[in-house]
Amino acid sequence: MFSGPGSPSYALGRWNTLRLGEILRERVSRGYGVTVMASAAACTVGFAALPVYEIYKAGHPPEWLTGLDLMGTLGLRVAVIPHYDNTEGGTHDTRFCYLGEPRLTALEEKLPDGSAVLGIDEHTAVIVDLHTSLVRVWGRGTTTIRRQGFSAPVFGGTTLALEQLRGMVKGTRPAAVPSSRQPAEETGDAAHRAGREAATLQEAVAAAELSFSTAQQTRDATRMADVVVELESVIAAWSADMEEDQGGEWARTVLHGLIRRLAGAAGRGLSEPERTLGRIVTPLLELRTRLRTEGAYELADAVHEAVAAGGVRVRDSTEGSEWRWEGEADDQQAGSPAEA
Structure with a gap:
């Protein structure tokens, strides 16, 4: 049985x-038999289904429909997102089946505990x-298990147990998946080295993204900032080698998302501004300095705007930059200077 492109909401209704x-x-x-669900039809196989046309083309607010939940019969409580x-x-973020990061984040917040997004790349x-209880990712792309903003990629050529x-x-197994393209021991800095040696952007x-998520889980703000800076360098080098953009705008959109996540981590430490917030704001300001030094002024401004949105005010001077948290008047304290 095969079903493919079309409208997920129309198909579900019929x-x-x-x-x-x-x-x-x-x-x-x-x-029984072989069941193939591709493109829009793949959107329907989870417990929650994506009405992509209504959201992307008609501008409806992001929401889930009730899906067929074929994956639920396999013990997988997922919302499947192809493309x-x-x-x-x-110049527009059309990842995640044309949703983009902000809308996917909004939808992800509506998913219940113990569930996840199962993203499937194109040509994948x-x-x-069902007889061997094995799962194979086949093709030139990646399958991604995304839970609460954290993503675990499973590369093409990987076979794992159901x-x-x-x-x-469910979040009860490690996110690292052995594969021919990403060895099991490849986490942390090793995962980032793989990024620099990657065959494609x-x-x-x-x-x-994997290295950033690992650093975020361990609350290593310095490492998170390093990943952002190094990814910006990779994108710049890649763009210089290509006659056309070929994914550069998409990669920069991901980069902006990482910056927002780094800044967002600062907002979760507001009850202890000097001890907790300072661990994140200081590396952010150092990141801003490095970006400005490398001429990435747009990204440097994005860092400034992100920390400002979290209640942090930055004052630049010839001696450097100082920050002050203005989230609560009683807790206003200046952080240590960071080089401007």
């Missing part, structure tokens, strides 16, 4: 009328063998 969802769930639970790495938008398939994928979705960005 299929529910025909009780096709019940038939398909029984088919999958029995392990995960789409870059057709040029996730093949579940139980391992269930654990990744997409692989470099994926490795940077």
